[in-house]
Amino acid sequence: MGLFLVGVIASCNKDYTCECEYDDGTGTTIIADYKNVSKRFAENSCEKMETTYPGVSCTLK
Numbered sequence: 001m002g003l004f005l006v007g008v009i010a011s012c013n014k015d016y017t018c019e020c021e022y023d024d025g026t027g028t029t030i031i032a033d034y035k036n037v038s039k040r041f042a043e044n045s046c047e048k049m050e051t052t053y054p055g056v057s058c059t060l061k
Contacts, residue, residue: 014036019031021056
C-alpha cells in the first residue's frame with residue numbers, strides 16, 4: 001500500500017485597512033476596512049482607490 005499525504009490549504013483571510021490621504025494638503029483621510037478577505041484582494045482593492053481618486057496616496061495596514 002502506498003502512503004498518501006493530503007495537504008490542506010487553509011484560507012488566510014484576515015481583516016485589513018486601507019488608509020488613503022489626499023496629497024493636496026487638506027489632511028483628509030479615507031479609510032476602507034476589508035473584513036475576512038485575502039491579502040491579495042485587500043492589496044488590489046487598496047491600489048484601485050489610488051486610481052479611482054486622483055491625488056490620493058494609499059497604504060494597506
